[in-house]
Amino acid sequence: MADLRFDGRVVIVTGAGAGIGRTYALLFASRGAKVVVNDLGGGRHGDGSSSKAADNVVDEIRRTGGIAVPNYNSVTDGEQLVKSALDNFGRIDILVNNAGILRDKSFAKLSDQDWDLVHQVHLKGSFKTTQAAFPHMKKQGFGRIIMTASNSGLYGNFGQANYSAAKLALVGLAKTIAIEGAKSNVFCNVIVPTAASRLTEDILPPDIFNELKPEFIAPVVAYLCHESCPENGSMIEAAAGWAGKCTIVRSNGALLRSSMNDGVTIEKVKENWGKITDMTDAKSLRAIEEATGALIESLDAIRDPENQEAQANDELFEFNEKDTILYALAVGASLSDQRQLKFLYENHEDFAILPTFFIIPALQACLSSDLISRALPKKDIDLTNILHGEQYIEILGDVPTDGQLSQKLEVVEVLDKSSGAAIVINIDSIDRNNNVVVRNQIVTFAVGAGNFGGQRNGTKAVPCLNKPSRKPDVSVTQKTSIDQAALYRLVGDRNPLHIDPNVSVLAGYETPILHGLCTLGFSARLVLSAFAGHDASLFKALKARFTKPVVPGQTLRVDMWQEGNRIHFETVVVENNAVVISGAYVDLKSVKMPAAANKESGAALRSDAIFEFISDQVKADPNKAKSVGGLFLYKITKDGKEAKQWTMDLKNAKVYQGAPEGKPSTTLTISDDDFLLLAEGKLQPQQAFMKGKLKITGNIMLAQKLAPLLKTNAKL
Secondary structure, eight states: OOOOOOTTOEEEETTTTSHHHHHHHHHHHHTTOEEEEEOOOOOTTSOOOOSHHHHHHHHHHHHTTOEEEEEOOOTTOHHHHHHHHHHHHSOOOEEEOOOOOOOOBOGGGOOHHHHHHHHIIIIIHHHHHHHHHHHHHHHHTOEEEEEEOOHHHHHOOTTBHHHHHHHHHHHHHHHHHHHHHGGGTEEEEEEEEOOOSTTTTTTSOHHHHHHOOGGGTHHHHHHHTSTTOOOOSOEEEEETTEEEEEOOEEOOOOOSOSSTTOOOOHHHHHHTHHHHTOOTTOEEOOSHHHHHHHHHHHHHHHHOHHHHHHHHTOEEEEEOHHHHHHHHHHTTOOTTSGGGGGGTOTTSTTOOOOGGGGGHHHHHHHHHSSHHHHHOSSTTOOGGGEEEEEEEEEEOSOOOSSEEEEEEEEEEEEEEOSSEEEEEEEEEEEOTTSOEEEEEEEEEEEETOOOSSOOSSOSSSOOOOOOOSSOOSEEEEEEOOTTHHHHHGGGTOOOGGGTOHHHHHHTTOSSOOOOHHHHHHHHHHHHHHHHSTTOGGGEEEEEEEEOSOOOTTOEEEEEEEEETTEEEEEEEETTTTEEEEEEEEEEESSOOOOHHHHHHTOSOOTHHHHHHHHHHHHHHOHHHHHHHOOEEEEEEEETTEEEEEEEEETTTTEEEESOOSSOOSEEEEEEHHHHHHHHHTSSOHHHHHHTTSEEEEEOHHHHGGGHHHHOOTTTO
């Protein structure tokens, strides 16, 4: 990753003569910024002044090749401080309000002077300096401002009433500046540091004091000030090599009256105090508009009692990185393709969630709700006759990588299909900030619930679409594991139909079947592989119809057709050519098809099944594969052109589609048809080589050891 630089930027750091302010100034200068080092040179109680502190830091910066000038003004002289930046460097880009003093006394003994001096430096000083810099930042279309708060401000601290009041006031100041500056690309954030400094040198124990190095905090502040950082209006706490975001949360609370005509009594408040103070499902509200909106929703519930019933249908879904990684494994993600590591490793720099994971909270909300049974025209229908017919999912916002999502469910349509009833359910997934981030629509089919005199065709369901009438642009195959359904059950659907042979027989199947949503997860992942370069952020929406079941262990082929940013797809079981998902498409924000991905995602070949079989053999007996050793690249041709590459990495017992990682020991080129004959024993390798049907480069002798792996005719 390239270093983040501040070349051409001008930075003012207040209180930069020592401690954490000095560390800020040195770091910015080392990354190319021109720095105004401000320090009045007073003591930690606000007494005295000296130019020595600022001069020393400026000299330190200049000795290492940096650019800096000193400034000795009080922070309340904001205009003069900013003028120093403009006079020396012609602009001001970044302002770090760091200057501070302490006048600690218990609240009862706090004097007016103790109060005023602390507020003068911390609050008024930040106000005056920021107000002087703000118009210049707005005019140039860039600015980054840091306010410095404290845990004393967030949580209070004995003997620091003046200090904690000023520090929390800075949070409110920063949030308002963030709102007013956002349109001009002027961002304002709050740092909540715990660092060793002259303010804390005789307050903290020595062993703790030594761990609170300013060098651990300065990079956090520097990133908040970088043009690549999108954060605005946030509180970031940092100490001892740790950083985290702080926020103000509000409980869901309780309605204290049941209608607009009711009043609120003290007794009613007492009765509901448990709900009022219950922070279990507390939400972070990012703006005053959200707080007002939440209040209006509460009033709407009073005006419309039926809305309270709808609120009762909210379902909370909690998840973390372990759940999303398990889901990725359950729908076939594998380390055989290193581009999928991002879905399987929580510390990956681009850690991401497969978008179809967010169908799970919607499905679980439906399963735990009685909405379906209440929507059925015939109430005596066995719920085991409810089939998942169609699925739609759309990503509407930034989905979290962990946390909580609440689901709002609504039956929008019930259609009479004669043999059953089609029930269309919309499910909105809502994050902690009350934003709808995912919208699912599930169409279920209740067998035997039809002929109730209802409308046959509706308008609410997102329609499936016919595939284009041409050969697929891309086809990708992947074999499911015999344990696929057993693994997928762990993501939340524990229906015994998918694992218990007795239950599956009673349901009319010879063997347990794979979850339809598992098949859909496979399909969507392969579409992202072929047309989005495994970039989950490009996913916008998906629609699919489930037509037939898949048996674990069968091979899926996903045929795809590109129409702009819409990728139509159909999923087929290779072994019986049965279409299991139809009328389907994925909408992408944009298409990204790397050359390597295109090469690997060619049309399905007959040889694919052979390589899948060999892969199973290698997994079953990796020691046998390792005894062969070598890195083999197979180039499979079709109609005289290279159609696909497969790698047999027998050193590491891996077989996968695509080019090898490293130089192959042996490269073998053969047509799709001849490779099948070779595997069936109908064509001898030596014969194929002599006739020019098999071309080998590299270590030819090593290729002879492959014969045992290619003897698949007994299994085909």
